[in-house]
Structures are given as structure tokens and as C-alpha cells.
Amino acid sequence: MPTLAELYVYPLKSCRGNAVARALATPTGLLHDREWLLATPEGDFITARSDPQLVSVTAELWPGMVLFSAPGQPPVAALATRYTEHARAKVWGDAFDARHGDARVDAWFSELVGRPCRLLWLGETSQRRREALREPLSFADGYPYLLANRASLAALNAAIAPPVPMRALRPNLVVDGALPWAEDGWRRLRIGEVEFEVASPCTRCVLTTIDPDTARRRTDGEPLKTLARERRYADGVHFGINLVARNAGVLETGARVEIIA
Structure with a gap:
């Protein structure tokens, strides 16, 4: 039976x-x-698609704050309590309310990417809604x-x-512990105490x-080059599956992955 080998959180x-050994899934x-x-x-979102240096940013979680670090820059802390100003965020086609706060952190990221930008916090409760999902979504x-x-x-x-x-x-x-591309046929699965549905x-x-x-960026265009040859579909190239959780619970590496359907 397949097992959960790795867990990743991207603050x-x-x-x-x-990489974490245990995480709360909601x-x-x-x-x-x-x-x-x-x-x-x-308020338009910025990602590593346009600014690859973002993948070098480490976000260390502490109670009530995140400590950001990047090569060549001193660390900077973002405290959630300072993020009280309402700000509009835009992620793909979704526009929704988020929180803005610390100009010092904005300056740190502006230096990193070489243009004006600002850091937004989702807030205690996400205000982002998508028609395809029953629950709010993060960034x-x-x-x-x-x-x-x-x-x-x-x-x-x-x-x-x-x-x-x-x-x-x-x-x-x-x-x-699963066969290659077995996930293409999965529709529902359970990992530990959490049940997931495959969305797409x-x-x-x-x-x-x-x-x-x-x-x-890799100069050879991989893995997109090979995915375009071997995993191309009408809507693009595929790797991995998008899931939604139907209940909250704790996930731990080593847990069994039960394929329900």
C-alpha cells in the first residue's frame, strides 16, 4: 500500500x-x-514565474510570525499583529480582501526582486472564495x-x-509505493484520518x-519539455493531482494512503 513519504508547507x-513530519490538514x-x-x-500576485529568486526565500514559522531569509540579505520578521490594514489581493481571476502592514518587510522584498512590492497576509480567515470549492482557499x-x-x-x-x-x-x-502514474486513476483517497477527493x-x-x-531556470526547459512530449492533454501538460480535503485532521509522514475509488 502506498504511504505518505513527504509533507511540504509553503508559508x-x-x-x-x-519539509515537515506532521501537519494539520484543513x-x-x-x-x-x-x-x-x-x-x-x-495587489496583483507575484510569483517565481516572473521572479525566480523567490524560490530561494526561506520562510521559518514561529508563533505569530514568519522569519524570512534569502541569500545576500539579512533576515526579516513579519509579525501577523502588524498586518491590520485591509488590502485587495488578486490571484489569477480572484480578487479578495487580505491584510497589509509592515513597510520594513515590503522594502526587504522590494530589494530582493528589484521593484516595488508589498507583502500581504491572508488573515485569520481567508476571504477568497472559488465557485468550484466548498471552502475558502489560501493564496x-x-x-x-x-x-x-x-x-x-x-x-x-x-x-x-x-x-x-x-x-x-x-x-x-x-x-x-504506488505504480508510476497510478494517481491518474485515483478519485478518492484517505491518508491517516483525512479523506481527500481528487479535483483535477x-x-x-x-x-x-x-x-x-x-x-x-534550467536551460534545457525540463521537465516541461519531456512533459509536453509524454504528458500533454487538451488543457496542458500534467504532473500530479489537485486535491480537496473533506475533513480536518493530522497528517504524518509514514501514514498509509488508502485508495477509496
Whole structure:
């Protein structure tokens, strides 16, 4: 039976993922996952698609705050209590209320990306609603969870050199012990005490071509080049599956992954 091999939380959208052994799963997503967003002064979201250096940002979670660090810059702390100003956030087609606060943190990120920007906090409760989802959503692209399969990545990497690390695919949940591409046929699954429904395959973009160790795009265009050849569908190229959680509960690495349907 497959098991949950890896768990990742991304406190800031597009930042380096934090590998954890245990996390609280909610219908909105893993606790603290993508609850901070870098945005333009107008509120439009900024990601590593346009600013690859964001994948080098480490976001260390502490009670009530996040400590951000990046190569060549001193760390800076964002305290949630300072984020009280209402601000409009825009993520893809969704516009919703978020929180803005500390100009010092804005300046830190503006220096990192080389243009004016500001940091937004999701707030205690997300105000983002999507018609396809029953629950609020964080600053994630479209769904609360992304699951990837180690065997599928190994199959993909058989045609790629140097191989693409799992971190470049930016999943929340990584399973081991399943057949390559078995996840294509999954519809419902249970991990520990949490039941998930598969919402859709995950269509992949240029973000996957950014090396998480160097924060630079691969010159060979991988893994998109191979995905375009082997995993192309009408809506794009697929790797991984988007999930929604039907209940809250604790996830732990090593937990069994039960395929219900």
C-alpha cells in the first residue's frame, strides 16, 4: 500500500518549501500553507514565474510570525499583529480582501526582486472564495493540495538528465509505493484520518523549470519539455493531482494512503 513519504508547507507563495513530519490538514489547505503573498502595489500576485529568486526565500514559522531569509540579505520578521490594514489581493481571476502592514518587510522584498512590492497576509480567515470549492482557499493557485508520486517522477526522470528533484514540482503531499502514474486513476483517497477527493490533474507551468537550489531556470526547459512530449492533454501538460480535503485532521509522514475509488 502506498504511504505518505513527504509533507511540504509553503508559508509564502513561491518560496522554498518546508519539509515537515506532521501537519494539520484543513479544507483550506495545510495549516500556514501559502498564507503570505508577495504582490505589486496594486495587489496583483507575484510569483517565481516572473521572479525566480523567490524560490530561494526561506520562510521559518514561529508563533505569530514568519522569519524570512534569502541569500545576500539579512533576515526579516513579519509579525501577523502588524498586518491590520485591509488590502485587495488578486490571484489569477480572484480578487479578495487580505491584510497589509509592515513597510520594513515590503522594502526587504522590494530589494530582493528589484521593484516595488508589498507583502500581504491572508488573515485569520481567508476571504477568497472559488465557485468550484466548498471552502475558502489560501493564496494557492487553484486548489488547496497538490499530491505527487515518487514513482511518476522517477519515470519522468528516466528521460531527463540531470534529474528533476521533487522540490521543483512543489507538491504538498508526496506518496511512495504506488505504480508510476497510478494517481491518474485515483478519485478518492484517505491518508491517516483525512479523506481527500481528487479535483483535477495538475497542469504544469514554467515554474517547474526553476532549479530550487540555484533559483535559476534550467536551460534545457525540463521537465516541461519531456512533459509536453509524454504528458500533454487538451488543457496542458500534467504532473500530479489537485486535491480537496473533506475533513480536518493530522497528517504524518509514514501514514498509509488508502485508495477509496
